[in-house]
Amino acid sequence: MVSPIKSLATLGVAILVTTGLARAGEITVYTAYEEDEIKAYVQGFNKANPDVKVNVLRLSTGDLAARIVAEAENPKHDVIWGFAVTNMVDPRILNSLEAYKPKDADKLDAKFRDAQDRWVATTGYMAAFCVNTEVLKAKNLPMPTSWQDLLKPVYKGEVVMPNPASSGTGYLQIVALLQGLGEEKGWKYLKDLDANINQYIKSGSKPCRSARAGEFAIGLSYEFVAIKSIAEGFPIKMVIPSEGAGYELEANGLVKTAKNKADAKKFLDWSVSTQAVELYSAYKGIVTIPGGKVSEEAQKAGLPANVAPILFKMDFEASARNRDAILTRWKKDIER
Amino acid sequence: MTAPASAMTPASPGAGRGPGPAPGPGRGTGALDGDRLFLMLVGLTVLAGLAIFIAWPMIVVFLKSVAVGSGYGFDNYTKVFSAPKFWTIVGHSLTVSATVTVITVVLAFIYAYALTRSAMPMKWLFRGIALLPVFAPSLVQALGLVFLFGRNGIINRTFGLDIKIYGFWGVVTADVLYCFPQAVLLLVTALSVADARPYEAATVLGAGPVRKFFDVTLPGVKFGLLAAAFLVFTIAITDFGNPMVIGGDYTVLANEIYNQVSGQMNFQLGSVVAIVLLLPALFAFQIERIANRRQFALVGDRSVPLVPRRAPLFDGAMLAAATLIAIPILAVVGIVIYASFVKTWPYNMTFTLNNYTQNTAQNGLQSLWNSVVVSLMAAGIGVVLAAAAAWVVAKDKGPVGRVVNALGLLPAAIPGMVLGLAYVFAFNAAGGVMALLYDTLLMLAICNVFHYFSQGLLTASTSLRQISKSFDEASSCLGGSAFDTLRHVTVPLVLPTLISVGVFFFMRSMVTLSAIIFLISPGTGLAAATVMLLDDAGSTTHAAAFSTLIMAVVLAALAILKLVERLFARPGRPGA
Numbered sequence: 001m002v003s004p005i006k007s008l009a010t011l012g013v014a015i016l017v018t019t020g021l022a023r024a025g026e027i028t029v030y031t032a033y034e035e036d037e038i039k040a041y042v043q044g045f046n047k048a049n050p051d052v053k054v055n056v057l058r059l060s061t062g063d064l065a066a067r068i069v070a071e072a073e074n075p076k077h078d079v080i081w082g083f084a085v086t087n088m089v090d091p092r093i094l095n096s097l098e099a100y101k102p103k104d105a106d107k108l109d110a111k112f113r114d115a116q117d118r119w120v121a122t123t124g125y126m127a128a129f130c131v132n133t134e135v136l137k138a139k140n141l142p143m144p145t146s147w148q149d150l151l152k153p154v155y156k157g158e159v160v161m162p163n164p165a166s167s168g169t170g171y172l173q174i175v176a177l178l179q180g181l182g183e184e185k186g187w188k189y190l191k192d193l194d195a196n197i198n199q200y201i202k203s204g205s206k207p208c209r210s211a212r213a214g215e216f217a218i219g220l221s222y223e224f225v226a227i228k229s230i231a232e233g234f235p236i237k238m239v240i241p242s243e244g245a246g247y248e249l250e251a252n253g254l255v256k257t258a259k260n261k262a263d264a265k266k267f268l269d270w271s272v273s274t275q276a277v278e279l280y281s282a283y284k285g286i287v288t289i290p291g292g293k294v295s296e297e298a299q300k301a302g303l304p305a306n307v308a309p310i311l312f313k314m315d316f317e318a319s320a321r322n323r324d325a326i327l328t329r330w331k332k333d334i335e336r
Numbered sequence: 337m338t339a340p341a342s343a344m345t346p347a348s349p350g351a352g353r354g355p356g357p358a359p360g361p362g363r364g365t366g367a368l369d370g371d372r373l374f375l376m377l378v379g380l381t382v383l384a385g386l387a388i389f390i391a392w393p394m395i396v397v398f399l400k401s402v403a404v405g406s407g408y409g410f411d412n413y414t415k416v417f418s419a420p421k422f423w424t425i426v427g428h429s430l431t432v433s434a435t436v437t438v439i440t441v442v443l444a445f446i447y448a449y450a451l452t453r454s455a456m457p458m459k460w461l462f463r464g465i466a467l468l469p470v471f472a473p474s475l476v477q478a479l480g481l482v483f484l485f486g487r488n489g490i491i492n493r494t495f496g497l498d499i500k501i502y503g504f505w506g507v508v509t510a511d512v513l514y515c516f517p518q519a520v521l522l523l524v525t526a527l528s529v530a531d532a533r534p535y536e537a538a539t540v541l542g543a544g545p546v547r548k549f550f551d552v553t554l555p556g557v558k559f560g561l562l563a564a565a566f567l568v569f570t571i572a573i574t575d576f577g578n579p580m581v582i583g584g585d586y587t588v589l590a591n592e593i594y595n596q597v598s599g600q601m602n603f604q605l606g607s608v609v610a611i612v613l614l615l616p617a618l619f620a621f622q623i624e625r626i627a628n629r630r631q632f633a634l635v636g637d638r639s640v641p642l643v644p645r646r647a648p649l650f651d652g653a654m655l656a657a658a659t660l661i662a663i664p665i666l667a668v669v670g671i672v673i674y675a676s677f678v679k680t681w682p683y684n685m686t687f688t689l690n691n692y693t694q695n696t697a698q699n700g701l702q703s704l705w706n707s708v709v710v711s712l713m714a715a716g717i718g719v720v721l722a723a724a725a726a727w728v729v730a731k732d733k734g735p736v737g738r739v740v741n742a743l744g745l746l747p748a749a750i751p752g753m754v755l756g757l758a759y760v761f762a763f764n765a766a767g768g769v770m771a772l773l774y775d776t777l778l779m780l781a782i783c784n785v786f787h788y789f790s791q792g793l794l795t796a797s798t799s800l801r802q803i804s805k806s807f808d809e810a811s812s813c814l815g816g817s818a819f820d821t822l823r824h825v826t827v828p829l830v831l832p833t834l835i836s837v838g839v840f841f842f843m844r845s846m847v848t849l850s851a852i853i854f855l856i857s858p859g860t861g862l863a864a865a866t867v868m869l870l871d872d873a874g875s876t877t878h879a880a881a882f883s884t885l886i887m888a889v890v891l892a893a894l895a896i897l898k899l900v901e902r903l904f905a906r907p908g909r910p911g912a
Contacts, residue, residue: 028858034873055858058869062598067854069601070757073765076775076857090601134683135488165595166580199502199584202591206581209876214488214682228874233680323600332420336585 026053027263030068032061032250033082034224037283044279045270052263061087061168068093078258079267080119084168085249085316086323088119097253103269112249112288121249122271124286126311127173128223129239130208135217144218146242147177150193157198160207161220165327165335168248169204169222175319175326176246180312187333194334212236222248223285227301238301244312247286286311371818379728379736385721386743389786393758394614394750400761401607416608422592429589432504432579433572433616436511440568441561443512444519447661450654451520452527453553455646457655463524464894465662468669470517471843471890473867473883478581479876480668481510483675488682490671502584510578513665515571518791519564521840525795525833526560527553529802531639559627559801563794566620570748570790574613577850589613590751597753610754617749621742637810669887676880691881700866700882706777707863708889711845713781718841719834721785722792727822729793730800741793748790752850755787760854775857783852784845792837799833800826835901839894846890 031038035058042054057077059067065087068080075096080088087093097118105113105120112121129150131143141158144150150159162170178186198216201207207219208226212234226238252271258264270276274291281292285303294305304310319326404411416422447466451459469477484490485501492499501509534556538548554561576590583591589609596606675681679688722744729741747755763770763779773779785792803826811821827834849864856865863886871879 035869036873057856057858059853060598060872063853065601066597066603066757067760069603070760070854071764076764087601092601163595166591166599168599171599202580202583202594205872205874210482213482213486215482215486225874232875232877233684235683327600328420335421335587 025051025260025263026055027078027258027260027267028055028057028076029079029081029267030057030059030064030077031081031083032059032064034058034283037279040279040282041271041276044275045267048270048273048275049263049266052266054267062166065090065093068096072096075255075257078255078260078264080251080253080255081267081271082123082250082252085119085121085251086168086172086320088251088253089317089320094118096256098256098258100254100265100268102252102265102272105272107290108272108288114251114253119251119253120268120272121251122276122288123280123284124247124249124288125222125224126240126247126285126307127169127176127245128221128226128285129241130211130219130221130226130229131237131239132211132214132217132219132235133237134235135211135214139217141217143237143239145239147189147193148243150196150218151189153196155196155218157196158217159193159196159220160198160201160210160216160218161193162204162207163200163202163335164330166202167204170200171319171323171327172222172246172248173220174330175322176244176312176314178326179314179319180244180246187329190330190334200335208236223298223301223303224283227285227298227303230301231297238303240303240307240310244310246314247311249286249288249316371812374818375728375731376736378724379732379740382721382725382728382740383736383743386725386740386786386789389782390743390746390789393755393762394746396761397607397610397754397758400603401611403604412604412608416605416612421587425587425589425592428504428586429573432507432511432586432588433569435508436515436572437565437569439508440512440515440519440572441565443661444516444523444564445561446657447516448520448523448527450658451524452530453642453644454651454654455644456651456658462658462662465665466520467517467839467843468665468887469513470840471846471887472669472672473847473864473886474577474581474849475867475871475879476669476672476883476887477510477513478578479675479880480670480672481506481513481582483671483681484667485509502582503586506582506584507579507586507588510582511572511575513668514575514578515568516661516665518571518840519568521791521836522564522567522795522798523557523560525798525836526557526563526802528832529799529829530556530642531636532642533638533640535642559623560798562623562627563798566616566623566745567748567791567794570616570620573616574749574751576751576753593751593754597757603757606754610751613751614746614749617746620745620748624741637807672880673884673887676877676884678877681877691877692885694878699861703861703866704863704885704889706860707846707886708893710777710781710784710862711842713778714784714845715838715842717781718785718788718792719838722789722796722837723830723834725789725793726796726800727826729797731818744793745790747786747788750787752787752848753854756783756851756854759783759851775855775860777860780852780855780860780862781845783855784848785841787848787851788841788844791840795833795837795840796830799830803829835897839897842893843890846886 033041038056038058042056045054046052061084064083068075068077069092072092080093080097099117101117102120108120108122113119129144135141135158136143139158141154144152144155161173164170164174174190177189180186181189201210205221205225207216208221208229209219210216211219212229223238223240226236229236230238252268254261254264254268272289277287277289277292280287282295285298286307294303401412402408402410447462450456451462481501482489485499485506486492489501491497534552535548538552543551573588574590576588576594579586579588579591580594589612593606593609593613596602596609676691677687677689678685679690725740725744729737729744731737732740763774766774773782807825808818808821811825812818816824847864849862849868852862853865856862863882867879867882867886870882
C-alpha cells in the first residue's frame with residue numbers, strides 16, 4: 001500500500017516539477033500585447049503548429065521590463081514578444097537576446113529590424129486623442145484636430161495626458177514632440193500645453209479611460225484604447241493630430257538562454273508570416289508588414305488605411321538613450 | 337494589580353516544585369528546561385522563516401541601493417536626494433500619511449468601540465462591511481471613488497457640485513478606505529477582551545463615563561492604538577496604487593519607486609527610495625516600550641468578562657456613527673457591482689449580463705481557482721506563523737524575541753512592488769529547495785504571507801498581551817509545560833483573533849497584486865492579475881464583473897467558515 005503522505009509528497013513534487021520547467025513542445029513567451037489579441041494570435045500560431053504549447057505571461061510594458069531585467073540571472077522565458085522597442089534596445093534587455101532572423105523577415109523594411117537581427121518589429125501603436133463628444137457638447141467646445149489646437153485657452157483644464165516619468169506612452173508622446181518639432185520648439189510646446197493640462201495621469205491608457213468616463217474632454221493616449229472605447233459604445237472620437245503622431249513599435253526576439261530554441265524559432269517565424277499579418281490588422285494601428293486589412297472597428301474609429309504619412313519620424317535608439325536627461329528636464333521644468 | 341503574580345515567582349521556596357533533586361537557585365527544574373527548549377525551538381524556526389523571506393530579500397535591496405558601478409557607495413542616495421522636487425515629494429508622503437493615520441485611527445476606533453462595547457444591533461453586518469475594502473480588488477475602489485466623486489461622478493452630477501477628488505484628498509480618501517479595515521481588525525481585538533472589574537471599581541469610586549473612558553478604556557488599549565497608528569502610517573506611506581489612480585498631479589514617494597523601476601528600469605534609484613521608506617518602521621520598534629508604560633493585562637485569572645449592557649441612548653449613537661462610516665464603504669463597492677451589470681457606464685445604463693457571460697480572458701476561471709488555493713495556503717501558513725511569532729515576542733525578552741518582532745513588523749514598510757522584485761532578485765537564481773519552490777502557487781502564498789505579516793503579527797500580539805501572565809504561572813504551578821499552557825489556555829483565549837487573522841490573510845491574498853505580479857508565471861495566473869488584464873485590454877465593465885466574482889467567492893468562503901465554526905464551537909465558549 002502507498003501511504004497517503006508519500007503519495008501527497010509525490011504529487012507535490014510532480015506539481016513543482018511540471019509548473020517549474022519548460023519542456024520540449026512548450027515555449028514560454030513574455031509579452032505586453034493585450035489579452036484578447038494574445039488569444040487570437042496564439043490560436044493562429046497553433047493552427048499552423050499544433051504541437052507547440054505556448055505559455056504566455058502578459059504584463060504592462062514597464063512591469064515586464066522590470067521583470068525581465070530582474071530575472072536576468074535565470075531567465076524563465078524563451079521569447080520576448082510584442083514588446084516596446086524603446087525598452088527592447090536597453091542594453092540589459094538587448095544583450096539577453098540572440099541574433100535570429102525569422103524566415104521571410106527580409107520583407108520587412110530595414111528600419112523595423114535590428115541591424116544585428118536581435119529583434120524584429122511587427123506591430124506598433126501611435127499617439128491619439130480620445131475626445132469625449134458629450135463633454136464637448138455640454139461645455140460647448142470645438143473638436144480639436146491638431147497638437148496646435150490643444151493650446152487654445154478654451155480647453156483649459158479639460159486636457160489630460162500620461163505622466164512621462166511613470167508611463168511609457170507618456171514618454172513616447174513627449175519624445176515624439178521633441179523629435180518631431182525639434183528640441184527647442186518641442187520644449188516650448190510642452191510648456192505651453194502645460195497651461196491647459198488638468199493633470200498628468202500616471203498611466204498610459206488612463207487618460208483615454210478618464211475621457212470616456214466623462215471626467216475630462218480630451219485624453220492624450222494611444223489609438224488602441226480609443227478604438228476599443230468607441231467599439232464599447234462610449235461617446236469618444238479618435239483624433240490623430242494633423243501634424244503627425246508619435247508611435248512605438250512592438251518587437252519580438254529570441255532569448256539567448258531559451259530552453260526550447262527550435263520551437264521558439266517556429267514561433268518567431270510565424271510572427272512575420274502572412275497569416276499573422278492578417279490577424280494583427282484586426283487589432284493594430286501599425287503593422288510593419290504590408291498585406292493586412294484595417295479592422296472594421298478601426299475603420300469605424302477613423303483610422304486611415306495607410307498610417308505611414310501621419311507618423312512622426314522617430315529615433316528609438318535616441319529616445320532610449322536620452323530618457324534620463326529628458327525626464328530630468330521634464331520634472332524640473334514642467335512636472336507639478 | 338500584580339500581587340497574585342509576585343507571590344508565585346520561582347524565588348519563593350517551596351512553591352510549585354516537582355519532586356527530584358533540590359534545584360539550584362531560582363530555575364533549573366525539568367519543566368522549565370523543556371519550556372525553554374520549546375520556546376527556543378519555535379523562536380528559531382520563526383526567525384529562520386523571517387530571515388529567509390524578509391531579511392535576505394531586503395538585504396538584496398539594500399545592496400542594490402549602494403551599488404555604484406562595480407563597487408559600493410552612497411552616490412545613488414545623493415543622486416535621489418538632489419533630484420528635482422524630491423523633498424517636496426517627501427513632504428507629500430508625510431502629509432498624506434499623517435492625515436490618513438489620524439482620520440483612520442479615529443474612525444476605526446469609533447467603529448471598533450461600537451462593535452465591542454455597545455449593544456447595538458446587527459453587529460455581524462457591520463463587521464462584514466468593515467472588511468469589504470480588504471477583499472475588494474483595488475480596481476473596485478479606484479473605480480468606485482471616481483464613479484462617486486469624480487468630475488462626472490454621481491455626487492457632482494446630482495448635486496451640481498464641483499468636488500475635486502483628484503489630488504491630496506483623493507489619495508487620503510482612498511487610503512483611509514484601504515487602511516480602515518486593517519485598523520478595525522486590530523482595535524476590535526484590543527477592545528473585545530476586557531475585564532469588567534476595573535469598570536465596576538471606577539463606578540464605585542464615582543467615576544463618570546468620560547473619566548472611565550480616559551482612565552480605564554484608553555490605557556487598556558494603548559498598545560492596540562499605537563500599533564494601529566504605526567500600521568496605518570506605514571501602509572499609507574508605502575502605497576502607490578491609490579496615488580496612481582486618483583492622485584492626479586499629487587506625487588508621493590512610493591510613486592517615485594514605481595517611476596524609477598517600471599518607468600525607467602532603474603533599480604538602484606528605486607532601491608534607495610525603498611530603503612528610505614523603511615525609516616518610519618524604526619518608530620514601530622519603540623511601540624513596545626512606549627506601550628509598556630502603565631500597560632496592564634486586561635484578562636487575568638480573576639477577571640470577569642465585560643459584557644456591554646443595553647443603553648438605548650448610547651447604543652443608538654453608536655449605531656448612527658457606525659452607519660455613517662459604513663455608508664461610503666458600501667457605496668464605493670456597491671456602485672462598481674452595479675456598473676458590472678450595465679452596458680456602458682454612465683452612458684448606456686441598460687441592464688446586461690454580458691460582462692459576466694462573455695469573459696474575454698483566457699484561463700479566467702483557472703486563475704480564480706488558483707487564487708483560492710493560494711489564499712487558503714496563505715491563511716494556513718500565515719495564522720500559524722503570525723501566532724508563533726507573536727508568542728515568541730511575548731515570551732522571549734532576549735535577542736530572539738526582539739529580532740522576530742523587528743523583522744515581523746518590517747513588511748508593512750515595504751511596498752509590494754519592492755517585495756516582489758526583491759524576491760525575484762533573491763530567489764530566482766537560487767538553487768536547491770528555492771528552485772523547486774519558485775514558480776509554484778506555494779511561493780505566491782509565501783510571498784503574500786510575508787507581504788501582510790505585520791498585520792497578522794500585530795493583531796496576534798494585541799490579543800496575547802491582554803492575557804495575564806498569571807495564567808502561565810498558574811499553569812506551571814500545576815505542573816503544566818509552556819506547551820500545555822499554550823494549548824489549553826492561550827490558544828482557546830486567542831482563537832477568535834486567530835480566525836480573523838486567517839481570514840485577513842485569505843482576503844488579501846485573493847486580491848493583492850503589487851508583489852506577486854513579479855512572481856506569477858504562465859501556469860500560475862491569479863484572479864487579481866485577470867482583473868488587471870481585462871482592465872488593461874480596455875474593458876472596464878468586464879474587469880468590474882470579474883472583481884464582483886472574486887468578492888462573491890470570498891463571501892462564500894466566509895460563509896463556509898462561519899458554518900464550520902458553528903459546527904465545531906463548543907458550547908459555553910465566549911466569542912463563538
